[in-house]
Amino acid sequence: MKNVSFVLNGKRVSCEVQDRELLLHTLRERFSIKSVKEGCGIGECGTCTVLIDNEPHYSCLTLASKVNGHDVKTVEYLGDADHLHPLQKAFIESGAVQCGYCTPGMLLSAYSLLMKNGNPGENEIKEAISGNLCRCTGYIQIVEAIRDAAGLCKCKS
Amino acid sequence: MLPDFVSVNPETKEEALAFLDSIGDARVIAGGTDLLVNMKRGESCRNVVDIMNVEGLNRLSVNDGEIVIGSTVTHAAISTITILNDMARSLSAACGLIGSPQIRNMGTVGGNLVNASPAADSISPLLIHDAILSIESKDETREETLENFIIAPYETSLKPCELLTSVCIKALPGYREGYRRTAKRAAWAISRLSVAWAILEDEGRFVDVKLAIGSCTPMPFRPRSVEEFLRGRTKVDPTIGEAVVMVTEEIRKITGDRPSFAYKLPVVSDLVQKALRG
Numbered sequence: 074m075k076n077v078s079f080v081l082n083g084k085r086v087s088c089e090v091q092d093r094e095l096l097l098h099t100l101r102e103r104f105s106i107k108s109v110k111e112g113c114g115i116g117e118c119g120t121c122t123v124l125i126d127n128e129p130h131y132s133c134l135t136l137a138s139k140v141n142g143h144d145v146k147t148v149e150y151l152g153d154a155d156h157l158h159p160l161q162k163a164f165i166e167s168g169a170v171q172c173g174y175c176t177p178g179m180l181l182s183a184y185s186l187l188m189k190n191g192n193p194g195e196n197e198i199k200e201a202i203s204g205n206l207c208r209c210t211g212y213i214q215i216v217e218a219i220r221d222a223a224g225l226c227k228c229k230s
Numbered sequence: 231m232l233p234d235f236v237s238v239n240p241e242t243k244e245e246a247l248a249f250l251d252s253i254g255d256a257r258v259i260a261g262g263t264d265l266l267v268n269m270k271r272g273e274s275c276r277n278v279v280d281i282m283n284v285e286g287l288n289r290l291s292v293n294d295g296e297i298v299i300g301s302t303v304t305h306a307a308i309s310t311i312t313i314l315n316d317m318a319r320s321l322s323a324a325c326g327l328i329g330s331p332q333i334r335n336m337g338t339v340g341g342n343l344v345n346a347s348p349a350a351d352s353i354s355p356l357l358i359h360d361a362i363l364s365i366e367s368k369d370e371t372r373e374e375t376l377e378n379f380i381i382a383p384y385e386t387s388l389k390p391c392e393l394l395t396s397v398c399i400k401a402l403p404g405y406r407e408g409y410r411r412t413a414k415r416a417a418w419a420i421s422r423l424s425v426a427w428a429i430l431e432d433e434g435r436f437v438d439v440k441l442a443i444g445s446c447t448p449m450p451f452r453p454r455s456v457e458e459f460l461r462g463r464t465k466v467d468p469t470i471g472e473a474v475v476m477v478t479e480e481i482r483k484i485t486g487d488r489p490s491f492a493y494k495l496p497v498v499s500d501l502v503q504k505a506l507r508g
């Protein structure tokens with residue numbers, strides 16, 4: 074077991090983790106953050122995406138012990154049902170959510186992009202979400218949503 | 231489910247080397263994008279040395295046209311650092327095509343080399359830059375060319391007690407450089423064929439040509455006879471045509487005829503021809 078301390082969605086946290094524990098399971102089981110989902114488990118689908126130091130990572134291939142001393146963000150950082158982030162609103166308004174399974178990861182990849190680039194072009198948006206698969210929407214609505222949100226939101230680190 | 235291993239997270243190189251020396255059967259993990267997938271698929275493992283916190287291994291330094299890339303520098307860093315864009319364009323282009331943004335943020339150049347996949351994007355560009363690897367163990371530091379380091383697909387000369395600490399390449403000023411590949415789709419794909427090149431020309435003549443072909447043979451390789459053939463020749467279509475034929479012959483020499491060549495050889499020919507024409 075190892076003790077890890079990190080910043081989770083803006084709050085300092087610490088916990089004991091197993092040596093072989095994956096960040097995905099730490100977040101879901103120890104912190105009850107169920108928005109981080111396991112799809113493929115081998116780094117191909119993006120449903121387990123979290124931001125580590127504001128960059129997207131696959132939590133299904135990240136040992137929990139690696140985040141010691143780092144900053145971790147999940148979609149809960151963006152907003153909640155009563156206070157949606159402009160990016161979340163744009164997803165809803167553009168019809169970029171159908172089953173919703175990919176959405177938390179998709180939002181985080183988009184958020185990370187907007188933190189670095191307030192006015193991304195279509196290709197930059199597509200590139201930024203290229204590690205997140207969506208089996209429902211066909212992506213067009215997602216790209217539109219991110220473009221619409223770009224003008225509206227301030228993405229803070 | 232991952233096997234039940236014990237891990238350590240050393241913070242200095244000396245500590246990491248001491249662990250590797252004393253544990254014996256330890257696996258080194260950096261980004262984890264290859265190793266953890268292999269473990270999930272059943273590869274056994276009892277001890278893990280995580281080198282991602284080791285100070286200095288993620289450093290990149292440039293000195294007098296020589297670039298030293300620490301083994302835990304990520305693909306994302308290589309593809310975005312401006313100085314690499316200027317001094318080793320084929321490498322930064324190749325690393326920008328690896329996997330997905332998430333994989334590039336996690337995966338490292340050292341991991342790509344130690345895993346030694348025939349399709350690893352970073353290998354061909356490093357070959358044309360005559361990469362030399364620094365390999366350390368508790369008692370010894372040695373250097374080895376990348377060409378000698380990879381001895382078979384997924385197999386290198388690295389011993390269990392050794393750690394790949396950095397990769398040194400030379401800038402190729404004046405050369406036009408690039409990397410092209412074909413894959414099933416643009417993002418998140420294993421490259422099916424790739425060509426890296428660095429070409430120096432002067433008044434319509436090839437002064438020096440460096441080529442590396444990836445994913446076609448068990449290991450990415452430099453078609454040296456073709457490079458030799460082109461040296462000093464005028465850049466005209468028949469010469470380029472001849473060089474392209476020579477490349478396909480070299481590939482046949484390495485692997486014999488393969489059913490996939492009906493697809494692969496025309497594609498390689500096209501990629502090489504475009505590279506030479508510029």
Ligand code: FES
Nearest residue numbers: 112113114119133
């Ligand atoms: S669950 Fe991590 S990428 Fe699919």
Ligand code: FES
Nearest residue numbers: 171172207208209
């Ligand atoms: S909305 Fe269903 S997978 Fe994207």
